[in-house]
Amino acid sequence: MSPTSKSTSPLLTVENLTVDFLSDESPVRAVNAVSFDVSRGETLVILGESGSGKSVSTSAVMDLIDQPPGDIVSGRISFDGAPIGNLRGEPRRLINGQKIAMIFQDPLAYLNPVYTVGRQIVEIFACHGVASGKEARERSIELLRRVGIPEPDTRIDQYPHQFSGGQRQRVMIAMAIALKPDLLIADEPTTALDVSVQAQILDLLRDLQNETGMALILITHDLEVAASMADRVIVMNRGEIVEAGVARDVFTSPRHAYTKKLISALPHGDTAEGGNRRSTIPSGETVLKVENLTKEYLFSQGLFGKKQSFRAVNDVNFEIRKGETLGIVGESGSGKSSVARMLLRLTEPTAGRAIFAGEDIFSMNQARLLAFRRKVQMVFQDPYGSMNPRMSVHAIISEPWAIHGDILPQARWKDRVVELLELVGLNPEHVDRYPHQFSGGQRQRIAIARALASEPDLIICDEAVSALDVSIQAQIIDLLADLRTRLGLSYIFITHDLPIVRHFADRIVVMKQGEIVEDGSTSAIFANPVHPYTQSLLEATPVPKWMAVRAPRPTGRARDALTL
Amino acid sequence: MTALISDITVSPRTGKLRTIWNCLKRDKLALAAVIFLLLLVIATLAGPPLIGDLATKLGLRQRNLAPFSFQHDWIYFLGADTLGRPIIARLVVGAQNTLGIAFAAVLCSMLTGGILGLIAGYSERWYSQIIQRLADVVMSFPSLLLALIVLYTLGPSITNLVIVLAFTRMPIYLRTTRAEVLELRERMFVSAAISMGASPLRIVVRHIAPLVLPTLLTIAALDFATVILAESSLSFLGLGIQPPDFTWGAMVANGRGYLANAWWISFWPGLVILLTTLSLNLLSSWARTFADPQQRWRLQSLRKTPR
């Protein structure tokens, strides 16, 4: 895919677009004076974190903004030289679906649940008068085959909920390319997907673009996805374009402070072994030893069907020493979160032992369990979900003391909450606020403060930074690393994102379908992954496009040498 | 787009009352409903001590007095019944009974339904099953018939009326609470509390109940209208409140025989029932729009950027 030839005029031009959302009294500006264009065969990436207004401008292109509450204050949108900003009704239908198509982040919600996928694809041919009946069905099957749905002639009659997440996105793509549009807008198309599936979807988009020569606008918050796809990039922050240019220039020499911050925060950005935040303490005594941990689910099919079993976790062994961070890495369904839930006795294991301070967690009685739960704490993925929205920060952090009466006398709670807030880098004056008044990163700091309140030995972090924006992820990891050094904590850090633990974990366990497929020291895993699955995880991390042109299929280790 | 709105509009806690007031002002019907309900509450609380005696005062000269006559005292403005008792005074006293019974019934059903729902939702023991089956039995049968049968066997009285009304409405709260608890107990803050060592009692009382309460109060507000209607129907059929006590529904029943020559005896109490339940429904319909972040803008004064 070559960048645009300079002679042709751009396919889509957006000039000076400003969109408000009306609310009580004063309107809220979603995008402010945004201009961009895209040409045939070109990929433009709109990069921004949540709330940056990156989806709004493309919604305006498709006339998907409801007015009110939306309000397009100013702006010119032209497609193929003709203005399309004000098109409604029939003229709009000549554009939407035919010339410009769109795919969305969450295909389960964006596909109509009560119709078969076939009906939803056929509909496009029918409503644009291209084909109907048998011919439309044949063409739909062909489309499904093209986007890589196996057995398309039977699956065409299935409903969206019968497809996997990645397949649903393929169905969305099939719908979008049905009429060979000139422009495809993809709004966070891979965000909800596992890395390996993400790579496949991005490959598919790239191939389709090569075949049809369509223009592609990709909206994403993910720097690596952006780098792997973009010819040109615009970076948005708070509704404004802060930087725009050729992808390579923007990624390698960002000019705007915000872009610099984004790119420096990228955990994969610097691969030098020196910049790591790993523990400096050499191996101490064993804190937790897990042996043959197994979780089996039984389910029966039908009323008298025979019982079937499914092993979510199968014979998992690992141990963790004082002051050490163990990374557990795996995609969804790997059983990594089940391990965490069992270690906290939130679900009961089928078999296995977990020795903590000389005692098996799984055979503790209520009293012993209570004492154990003081010493092991958990930090959850979604800091908002893990806190009761009706409790103030003070009530949240002091809850462990209310549960375990012997930790701290009530008179000292207030002072200690202030100390903990300062320790995690929050303003102690905010003790009376509620979780919704904080940002995602701040909430995760509160969750960490709560975990520290009962003075634990071990903290289990389940996807603790996955829900956060990239720039915040690094800050939270820094905080965790700092606390480990100061308080002598141990961590089990569970994540789906292998590179994120690179500079934090001392040892890594890679899980797949409930089993450990590889474990070892972090540097060994990254330098020399043995198991094919680990290799594929490393490879699945997208490669910058300007490099991929030169080296089409870099191996895991080759990728390692690249700097972003 | 809605995701975006919630992303960027972080409303400050202060001025919440002002926001409510502004949104209420925009919906004239809801505003009228609030005013009517306020007047009704004032009349119910202050009325009986002032004009309560008049409600039972027989007046031979005012028998079947037609409404809108200015020759008599203002209290006869809406007319008088067959015994010459002023309708206005009877409406006020009837309001006290009607609203009092409805309030007691709603409170009882909300408390029992809520508590049973918390138990049925959080516990997986045998009694949780029993509670649910019981609710199913009550739910699966038309409430008015059930109430009729129970009142038929227990005998009509104010206490029995409250018990029966509460009993037939209770499953609504039970099911809602249970459904909410089932959802809430999977939420991460509950897992977090368990992993900190919190006892089941603490989790239910501190973490789950406070989050269920707003939903229950919303249902209760709407249910108030339903219960008023149910009570009126029972009293209309003669199995509700018994003389000498009376409610609006009983007043309608009393006037039924005099439709041809004194329509007002039945008409006014029915109209007041309608206005009360309509106000409650208007208000809860407004509250639904207000509580929905996707729809709330409809109630706000939207000012566009000048261009």
Next chain:
Amino acid sequence: MLSYIGRRASHSIISVLGLLALVFFLTRLTGDPSSLFLPLDSTLEARQAFARLHGFDQPIHWQFLNYLRDLVSLDFGQSVRQNRSAMEIALEAFPQTLKLAFVAMALAIALAIVAGSIAATRPGGFFDRIVSLVSLTGASAPDFWIAIVGILVFAVSFDLLPTSGTGSLAHWIMPVFVLALRPFGLLVQVVRGTMLSALSAPYIKTARAKGLRRKEIIFGHALRNSLLPVITVAGDLTAGLVNGAVIVETVFGWPGIGKLMIDAIILRDFAVVQSTILVTATAIFVLNICIDLLYAVLDPRIRY
């Protein structure tokens, strides 16, 4: 599917038995049952003879077993007022109510879907405001009062419609209207609400991006999805229609099961009361199963 129906049916039978047990024990625990079973004006001798005949001198659990045995042999007792099988009387009245309920409900559902979905396409518009006010009034109005006002206006003042009874088409107008009013009002609210949320659902955005016509989006995608909750509510309302039928049949003298029950309660004809309960409960359970099946047809995500 069949096993599901079987499961539902067995749940239903348990529920009916629970209900009958509830009524049975309530009547026995609250004093002398012969005062419930026999007319208020019956003599002491008649009461004693009645008690002996029906074994009220036996322990209560024994009475209940006897009662169940009679049920299984399809013996539902005799009406003390009419001297014929209570079940026969109940089954005679039931079709009258069924006809009335069917017409009223069909009318309410059809009108509510049309009015509610049109209102939802232009929320806040003139039509929406009118529909909202009318439907809320319908949902709030006490039906006995509407019936009385209807009689006052159309029968007493203008002499257009008959006050009570059955027969001509004119006899149907007021009962059907009064009975349909409340379900109509509630259903419009539901249709409007689910339509509004369906119209702002993500898949509608997809449909717009696909370039579908507005008509196809509203009726093909949004209405189809919003029908699902409407069906649930419509099912509950149909079951609840018995409530309205009691009132409407009483006021308009319609010889249905609601009037029969009230009359039986007032006349203390206990066997008839119990037969009407049994008939109504069975009808409702059949209705619920139909609703479930319809739901499975309309929502592919549901498989029993």
